[in-house]
Amino acid sequence: MEKGTGFMDRWILLCDLDAFFAAVEVLDQPHLKGKPVIVGGMGPRGVVATCSYEARAAGVHSAMSTAKARELCPQGVFLPPRPQRYREKSQEVFAIFRRFALMIEPRSIDEAYLEVDGDGPEMAKAIQEAVVRETGLSLAIGGGANKVVAKIASQLAKPGGIFWIPQEKAAEILAPLPAGMLPGVGPKTEALLRKEGYATIGDLQKASRERLQALLGERAGQSLWEKAAGQGPEFLDAPVPPKSVSVEETFPFDIPYSQVPSELRKLSRQLAKRLQGRRVKGHTLALKIRFPSFQTLTRQTASPQGLQDEEEIFSLARRLFEIHMVRGQYPRRVRLLGLRVNQLKKDEGKGRQLTFFPLLRPDDPFAGALPEESRGEGFPP
DNA sequence: TCTGGGGTCCTAGGACCC
């Protein structure tokens, strides 16, 4: 099935690879097939990034500490993430998407919205078969008239299925699902809604728009009210250039203040390299500190000049730390340090031009950033 | 056994300008 050209029905698909990191590890080491495979941090503070369905059967899930996962699943195969390898497979899959779709909007390393026309469910089937045949990966596809129903459908399609939500049945299909399945409703909002008597999407459908606005604010309430009814964006977003670049590290053991400068030095170096690699400069620098209590704060400062240089970043970072921490009554150890540069602008300065990034066109807002590759597979906090 | 890393968007108050 090829891309359509005529004036036919348009559909939105949400294509999401199942247990992506673990699935890639199984592909590369076939003897792992059928075993509980757990990909995540190996250190004392590591957490599970993704695990195979065999591991899920043992109670393991994303965001769980690796130590807990070992306890639940001692026979599991524990592996550190290999981001480069996952990016490669992701690119293979997205290339297939591009053959079928009129347009694609990558959302993460393992997920993208597709716009297709013609027979939507048939198109989904063709895409899924091509991905399975050509990459060996399992893909779930949700489809419908807009992003909201496609996203929810994809959750219902997992693993490896296709779920279609016809718009005339959208409200009915959504009604029994928990409110937290709506995109944009996370743990906090879900708890608030539940407390107010809105446990399911159906409960929200019965609420007035004004009521939801009173609970969540004018904009968020309006948006939630629409989503509950199965309404959402019917078009994909054009790519947007990245707005920030950050690095952070949770230390295996809390470090004393005396060690902070040398850690900031390392983070500054990493951040500078990323900025230079992407050929962007930033305008503000933010320092993030998490204390042993998990209390977290950020301190930010604007810079008159474009931030890209390691020394520039390091001296600002150290100053932010000293100004706000040295005299503060905070505990004198830290669990995490992070640096983020905001308000990126393309570095128009000296240096090789596009030859360094032959894939990029001048108008490509992804220039040097390729955000769909830069994010890992995630999980809630 | 406490809780990763890389992002986006929204809110809100004060400064500053008109």
Add this chain to the structure above:
DNA sequence: TCTGGGGTCCTAGGACCC
């Protein structure tokens, strides 16, 4: 004459996404 309103920049925090 006791108090306007909009716009933008800046900073801090929080919710959410994968």
